[in-house]
Amino acid sequence: MAKKAAAEQAPVDDGLKWIDADRDYAVALADGKLVCRNPKGKQLASVPKWLKDSEPSQQLIALKDWLVEHQRQCLETTEMWMLRSLPLPRKVLAAVWPDPAWKDRLFNAVVCAVKKDRLVQEEAGFLREVHEKKGVGIIDLDGETQWIKTDTVAIPHPILLEELDDFRELTVELGFEQQLDQLFRQTWKPTPEQQETTSIEEYSGGKFEMLTHALGLCRRLGYKVSGGYACCPVWEAGTLVEARFWVGAEYPEEETYTADLIFADERDKTLPVKDVGAVAFSEGVRMAAAIYAKRVVEKQDDE
Numbered sequence: 001m002a003k004k005a006a007a008e009q010a011p012v013d014d015g016l017k018w019i020d021a022d023r024d025y026a027v028a029l030a031d032g033k034l035v036c037r038n039p040k041g042k043q044l045a046s047v048p049k050w051l052k053d054s055e056p057s058q059q060l061i062a063l064k065d066w067l068v069e070h071q072r073q074c075l076e077t078t079e080m081w082m083l084r085s086l087p088l089p090r091k092v093l094a095a096v097w098p099d100p101a102w103k104d105r106l107f108n109a110v111v112c113a114v115k116k117d118r119l120v121q122e123e124a125g126f127l128r129e130v131h132e133k134k135g136v137g138i139i140d141l142d143g144e145t146q147w148i149k150t151d152t153v154a155i156p157h158p159i160l161l162e163e164l165d166d167f168r169e170l171t172v173e174l175g176f177e178q179q180l181d182q183l184f185r186q187t188w189k190p191t192p193e194q195q196e197t198t199s200i201e202e203y204s205g206g207k208f209e210m211l212t213h214a215l216g217l218c219r220r221l222g223y224k225v226s227g228g229y230a231c232c233p234v235w236e237a238g239t240l241v242e243a244r245f246w247v248g249a250e251y252p253e254e255e256t257y258t259a260d261l262i263f264a265d266e267r268d269k270t271l272p273v274k275d276v277g278a279v280a281f282s283e284g285v286r287m288a289a290a291i292y293a294k295r296v297v298e299k300q301d302d303e
Contacts, residue, residue, distance in 0.1 A: 021056040029060050032068070067101070074101045078109070078155065078180050083279065084235050085160055087114040087152035090136060097130040108176045110167055110183060111136060114152040121162050123148055126176060141166050143174075155180070159187045159282045188285040195274040199260035203245065203288040206258035206295030214247040214256055217294050223287055232287045236277035240266050243284025245291060258295070261288040 016035070018026040024039035027047070036051055037043045051057055074096075081088055096102035112124035125138030125146060135147040141163060158164050168183050170176070178184075194200060208214040215225055223230045228249030233242045242264050248256030261284055263271045273281065 019056045019060065021051060022054050023051075025051055027051065027054075027057050027060055029064055032064055034060055034064070071101045071105075074099075074105045075179065078102075078105045082109070082155045082157055082180060082182055083283065085119070085154050085156050085279065086235075087117060087154055090130070090148075090151055090153060091132075093130045093136065093153070094132045105179045108171075108178045109155050109180045110161065111138060111148070111153045111155050113148045113150040114154050115150055119154055119156055119160065120150070121156075123150075124156075124161075124163075126167075126171075141170060143170070155182070157279045157282070158182055158185050159189070159278045186286055186289070187282045188289075189278070190273050190276075190281055195272075198270050198272050199262045200273070200285065200288065201260055203261060203285075203292040204257075204259050206292040207298075208248075208256050208258075208294075209296055210253055211248045211250060211256040212252040214258075214291070215252070217291060218247065221287070221290055223291075230287060230291060232283050234277070234280040234283050236279045239277075241271065241276060241280040243280060243287060245284070245288040247291065258288075258292055261285065 016028040016030055018028045018037070021027050021036070025036055027034060027036045029035070034047055034052065034057060035043060036047045036057075047057065093106070097106070106127055108126045108128075110124060111127045113120040123146070125140040127136065128139055128145070129137030131137065131147075135149045136153055138146050138148060140146050161167060164183070164187075171178070171183055208217075218225050218230045223232055225231065225247065228246055229244035230247050231242055231244055233240060243261060244264060245261045246259035248258075250256060263273070263276045263280060263284060265271055276284075
């Protein structure tokens with residue numbers, strides 16, 4: 001009987017990292033949530049207030065908040081690397097790879113070798129491993145494991161991938177998942193007619209019942225608004241180009257309509273579409289399309 005009672009009181013090995021707290025309780029983080037178990041080792045459905053306010057619990061809550069912010073920063077940084085498609089020192093990847101937050105965001109991203117600041121797309125594949133001496137381990141389009149040996153690599157924007165469709169097909173076929181929005185990110189290329197203009201008109205006339213609705217949407221999508229324009233700055237080939245999509249600048253409570261999408265250089269000069277880089281154009285249209293998609297669509301009465 002004594003052995004049975006002892007077994008019932010023994011904590012179950014649930015894989016969590018428990019920290020001793022007051023009154024012989026213990027606390028831990030499970031899927032980003034604070035949990036606790038009582039002195040008998042039973043995990044409770046909720047954490048008592050007195051225990052949640054204790055120092056060990058507050059330390060874990062602070063750790064959780066830091067991890068969430070760290071993961072967000074890792075994703076934003078890897079996205080910036082992709083948007084700029086700039087040469088990335090292999091040593092940088094090797095330094096961050098052991099961190100699970102970095103590894104999760106980089107795993108299965110399509111990377112390629114860089115030689116003399118040029119993307120070498122013949123040496124490209126899904127990122128699977130980073131080794132300081134071996135190089136960058138990838139799975140190429142033939143399904144074979146290769147090692148990129150160059151000192152620098154890049155995470156290309158999908159608009160720059162010559163074999164984008166093949167990478168997408170292989171992703172589906174092998175069941176690969178990307179945390180980085182790369183391969184299935186929507187992309188746009190200018191039509192011959194658009195290249196002869198200085199603005200894109202396809203997303204004009206989108207109605208919002210109140211300007212504040214449009215501004216809130218821009219914030220949720222991650223775009224700042226300046227002077228009535230939703231803005232998407234893109235560094236490409238060492239040059240800054242800002243896509244600007246008009247959403248309105250009147251009173252917040254009044255209705256507003258979207259207007260043209262334009263592109264401006266560092267001197268605030270509007271650029272002809274033909275002079276806008278592929279990434280800047282694609283990201284600018286992506287912004288305009290996302291905002292325009294949330295416009296008010298008037299219902300038509302059936303005849």
